[in-house]
Amino acid sequence: MALSEVLAASAVETLRSRRLRGAQRAAGLVVVTARLIVEGLAEPDAPARTLAFRAQRTARRLLDLHGVDVRWAGPMPVAPAVLVTNHVSYLDPLVIASVAPCIAIAKQESRRWPLIGAGLRALGVVFVRRGNAHSGAVALRRAKRAVERGAMVLNFPEGTTGDGRALAPFCRGIFGLAALAGVPVVPAHLAYDDERVHWFGDQKFLPHYRTLCRTARIHARLRFGAPIAVHAGDDPREIAHRSRAVVAALDHA
Numbered sequence: 001m002a003l004s005e006v007l008a009a010s011a012v013e014t015l016r017s018r019r020l021r022g023a024q025r026a027a028g029l030v031v032v033t034a035r036l037i038v039e040g041l042a043e044p045d046a047p048a049r050t051l052a053f054r055a056q057r058t059a060r061r062l063l064d065l066h067g068v069d070v071r072w073a074g075p076m077p078v079a080p081a082v083l084v085t086n087h088v089s090y091l092d093p094l095v096i097a098s099v100a101p102c103i104a105i106a107k108q109e110s111r112r113w114p115l116i117g118a119g120l121r122a123l124g125v126v127f128v129r130r131g132n133a134h135s136g137a138v139a140l141r142r143a144k145r146a147v148e149r150g151a152m153v154l155n156f157p158e159g160t161t162g163d164g165r166a167l168a169p170f171c172r173g174i175f176g177l178a179a180l181a182g183v184p185v186v187p188a189h190l191a192y193d194d195e196r197v198h199w200f201g202d203q204k205f206l207p208h209y210r211t212l213c214r215t216a217r218i219h220a221r222l223r224f225g226a227p228i229a230v231h232a233g234d235d236p237r238e239i240a241h242r243s244r245a246v247v248a249a250l251d252h253a
Helices: 003-042 048-065 092-099 108-112 116-122 133-148 173-181 205-213 236-250
Strands: 068-073 081-085 103-107 126-128 152-155 185-192 218-224
Touching: 003 048, 003 116, 003 205, 048 068, 048 092, 048 103, 068 092, 081 092, 081 133, 081 173, 081 236, 092 103, 092 152, 092 185, 092 218, 103 108, 103 133, 108 116, 108 126, 126 133, 133 152, 133 173, 152 173, 173 236, 185 236
Parallel strands: 068 218, 081 152, 081 185, 103 126, 103 152
Antiparallel strands: 185 218
């Protein structure tokens, strides 16, 4: 067999292997999410801390299923707290929750995603409609109740995903919540070894997820900073500024 034929056969086999891997992972996502929904229906009024640990178990299953390795460093966050980090992918909440049990704040659009939206609701995810003041206020009240009941709340204060190259300004809402609740803010930074993980701009979810499913291994690096003490009356803008500076510094730590 000529070398060109060997290379062509190898390429075909590699493509088949990637497609099979992608199909198996997508099927696994459906199974895990369906079980999560059933668990949520069986315990619809689960306490906030229970939801946070449910999120941790689910995150670990999904990351293992999709070949995502997580390495983390820094002081382990302690609940109750507000956890803030940069945002580059829909994998981010899974990576963070796999290490630190938490309840995430997510965009309202994800609530309507087929199957996944129901799974997010079973995790107690707090949904917010970006740019809508009323929705933001409702989301912050729900998040405040969660931290007051001993849970950790995860927020991405940039407000949307980016390409990982620059850190956008932080919205101040979540920092006002920390001041009202009297809980610390824990800054963190996330990075991946493969830029294909980044999901931003006008990229569609399904084509991006299909590509990610076929990737053999993904390595995530998560670093926590020291908690920032927050007190009643602290200026949310100042807390946001301090937190953003720490997150940016953690990128180079």
